[in-house]
Amino acid sequence: MSRRGAPIIANKEDGTFKEALTLFDSKQYKKSLKLAEQILKKNSNYSDAYSLKALNLYNLKEYEESEIYAQKAIIKGDKLPVTNHILGILRRQQGNHKQAADFFKAALEHGSTNNSIWRDLAIMQLQNRDYKYVIQSRHAFLESAMGYRQNWTSLSVAYYINEDYDAAVKTLIKIEDLVKDKIETEAEIIEDSEVYLFKLQALAKTDATAALKELEGIKTLDVTGALELKANCYMQLEQFDKAQKTYRELLKRNPDNYQYYRYLEAALGSSDKSAKLRLGLYDKLAKFYPRSDPPKFIPLTFLKAQDPEFEPRMRSYVLAQLKRSVPATFQNVKPFYKDSAKVAIIEKIVLQYLAGLENSPLEFVWTHYFLSLHYLRLGKLSEALKYVDAAIKHTPTIVEFYLLKARVLKHFGDLTQSCEVINFGRELDLQDRFVNTKTAKYYNRANQVDKALATVSMFTKNDSSPNGLKDLHTMQASWFIIENGEAFLRTYKETKDAKFLGLALKRFLGIVKIYEEFWTDQMDFHTFCMRKGTCRAYINLLEWEDTIYSSAMYKRALKGAVDAYFIILNEKLNEVEETYVKLNKKEKVAKMKQTEQDKIAYQAYTDDEDFYGHKLVDVLDPLGQLQIKFFNHLFTQSPDSILANEIQFQLQFEIGKKVALVLSALNKIVKADPKNVNIPYYVLSLKNQTKFTDSLSKKLIEKTLEKYELSDPNTLIDSYVTGGDFKSVLGLINVHNLDIPGLQLKPKIMELLGHLEPFEQSELLQLIK
Known part of the structure; x- marks a missing residue:
């Protein structure tokens, strides 16, 4: 009786569990939870029900209770495929992609016949950047569903990101013949075009000649992409004549693309030729594309200020825009402000132009606007204020002038008046979102956070x-x-x-x-891009995602x-x-x-x-929280960057446990930027440290310090103060928590104040409070 009874009960429980799964799939979480609980009342060892209960509770936002049942499922069913599969789904929803991958893998290793787990595993591996394992997962899933093009595309992309370009191409060739006569809808045509270009992109990595041969007869929706690939292949094969013709075709399509001009010069081999030869090229291009900026701008970048051609060309470039009252004229010439000789010529041109202006109000005010920006860039704040005030006096209804005046006042250090001026400008055009956001930014800079929020809230949903x-x-x-x-x-x-x-x-x-x-x-996008065939965009997405934590913001x-x-x-x-x-x-x-x-x-x-x-x-461990919540993201993506290693040095030095990490961070900073202003203080902090007291740590520190010659810290500060090196002083002050005996920093800084602009004085005083 007992033998016959056990399977009947198990079958009933299995049936109830399948019904609970169906309810979960239809997002009826409460009903699914109720059935899972019914199963557990009858059989407290049914681990699949524990995992499903945890998943339902998570979707019902009962997060703590969900984790309790997840742990029970792990204990009772760590070798059961369904339990592991459901736990993988739970971890995926929680955003714990590494554990999700482990559970999916465990489900397959313990006999799961659900082939969709291979797809789920591949997605987790892509998210975790475990690229070397993606091929196996994609291949296994393809074998279970070979009739879908997206599965072949997915496998090809897996080969591509593992740099096995031949396998990527061969995979796509296998499916091409099968789908050739079945492409009917517009979406299928677009997909076919995109996947074909991706195949040629992969082919070009190993055989540019073969890629070119296919490109010659290709009909693609992305003509620009095909031309760029063709030009790249010609450059690889050193067929420069064909390459330059292709770049000229691209210029016809987009004559404002600066990069095409650079590539054209590379194909022509003119980049390292004389300025006269290069000028001839750009003069011809300017005739072909008279309304485009690059042919006029690029010659100004390679001509030296002393060249007799530079001043007349700069005059023509700048005045053409000032005569049309282009507000962005200064932004267009701003790249030249690294060269003081070119700046002097620009100033002379604009001042002469302003002196000769008669009865031209628009040109008058926008030339003043240019000069205000010019003097602001040079740090001559009084001159900048004079010119923007003249523009406002002449035409007090142009919002841009108030934005600029507020900016000048900000550099003077008068943040309160700066806010008043920009807000006055905002009130001239209450529908301008850009001016609104600028005003909110200035209020924040003045620590007037309530006004900042009230201002920006005018353009937000406050339902x-x-x-x-x-x-x-x-x-x-x-x-x-x-x-x-x-x-x-x-x-x-x-x-x-x-x-x-x-x-x-x-x-x-x-x-x-x-x-x-x-x-x-x-x-x-791990699935969407495969369905749509947008493989090239997907590769770009992965590359972008790999740098997001090192972005400026x-x-x-x-x-x-x-x-x-x-x-x-x-x-x-x-x-x-x-x-x-x-x-x-x-x-x-x-x-x-x-x-x-x-x-x-x-x-x-x-x-x-x-x-x-x-x-x-x-928090009991602020530095631990700093690492977990903020720092680890940057260090994972950009372990060799200066900022990452500056913070790593400060963290590990303060924690005082792993001297190797401290020294490694210092060595990376020196390697990346030998003139980094913080290096002397990092070295001094090591020299005077009291945290690493064991003999091995002391020996490692001594060996590292031998590489660096360091003057007395007061002598170092004296040199910065004497030279008026404001940025170096700020860099030194910003070093956290370094107590260096004998360093008289504050008196030296006060001595520097007399050499600084008002806005620099304000910033410096805030830092040394």
Whole structure:
């Protein structure tokens, strides 16, 4: 009886479990959960039900309880394929792609016959950049569904990213004959065109001649892409005559593409020829494309200021734009401001032009605008202010002039007046989103965060909140979030109110969340691009994603977080809420009221009760949090960058456990930038360190210090002050937590103040408070 009874019960449970899975697939999580619980009441060892219950609870946002049942499933069914498959799906939803891959792999290793797991595993491997294993997963899934072109495309891409270009081409050739007569719809035509170009791109990697042969008779929707590939093949084969003809075809299609002109010169071999020969080329191109900027601009980059051709050509280039009152004239010539001789010529040309202007109001004001930008770029703030004031006096209704005046005042260090001026300009055109955002940015720079938020909220959706802060986070407006965070950090330094430090960290973490979303969003494209055949765009996406954490915006957030966490470490901030218990009843009511008001003003995410960021501030291991939440992303993607190693040095030096990491970071900084202004202080900090006391560490430090000759720190500072090297001084001050005996930094800095512009004085004084 017992033998016959066991299978019947098991079958009933299996049937119920299948029904629960069906309900989960149709997103009926509560019903699916109920059935899973029914199974567990009858059989507490049914690990598949534990895993499904965990998955349902996660989708019902019961995250803590979900993890409890996930752990039970792991204990009871670590070798069961269905349990591992469901746990893989759970980890994928949680964003833990490494564990998801491990569970999918375990499901297959323990006998799962569900071939779709191979596809899921491949996606996780791509997300984790485990490229060498992707081929096996894609191949296994292809064998289970060979009738779908996207599976062949996926395998080809897997070979491509592993640099096996021959296999990538052969894979696509196998499917071409099968689909040749079955392409009917517009979508299929586009897919075929894209995949074919991708095949030729892969072929060109190993056999440019064969790729060219196919390109000759190709009919593709992406003509520009085919021409660029053809030109690249000609350059590989050193068939420069054909290459330059192809680049000329590309110029006909887009004469404003600067890169095509550079490639054309490379094909012609004229890049290292005389200026006269190169001028002849660009003069001809200018006749062909008279309305294009590159043929006029590029000669100015290789002509020297002393060349007799330079001044008349620069005059023609600049005045042609000033006569048309082009606001961007200065931006167009800004690249020349690295050469002081060329700058002097530009100044002379524009001043002469201004002196000869008669009865031309538009040219008059935009020439003044140019000169104001010119003098601002040179750091001559009084001159810059004089010219922009003249433009405003002449025509007080042009918004750009107020933006420029605000910028000049900002450099003077007068942030309050700067905000007033730019806001006046904003009020001239209330529908201009750009001016609105600029005004909000200036308010943030002046630490007027409430006005900044009120201003930018005019162009946001405020349906569920009194301001646009939540919408700004939803829309990933990183420019505002980072400015807001830096403003809160400066406010903390002025007021020492811990809530502002927490709010700063919340904003910096908001930037991290945005970039983590960028990283996670590529998940959709691992399948979408294969379905659409957009393989070339997909490869570009992977390359871009591999650099997102080294972008300028992310680095700004990281620098702010480093500053904030070292403040937490050095000032040993206690739990913010501890003071609450010491308040009397009236004070508690007032504090609660203030907290509610702040919640309305500062809450960036719905249901985020820690909107102050107290939990970010109140940590036992601030440097550990800095590594986990902020630093590891940059260090993973860009381990050799200067910023990554500067932070690594500071972190590991302060932690004081692994001297090898400290020395490695210093060596990488020196290798990347031998003149880095922070190097002397890193060396001095090692020389005077008291953290690494064991004999091996001391020996390693001594051996490293032998490589670097270092003058007395006061002598070093004297040289910077005497030379007025403002940037080097700022770099030295920004080194965190280095206590160097005998270094009299502050008096030297005060001595430097007299040599600086007002805006530099303001910045320097803020840093040494």
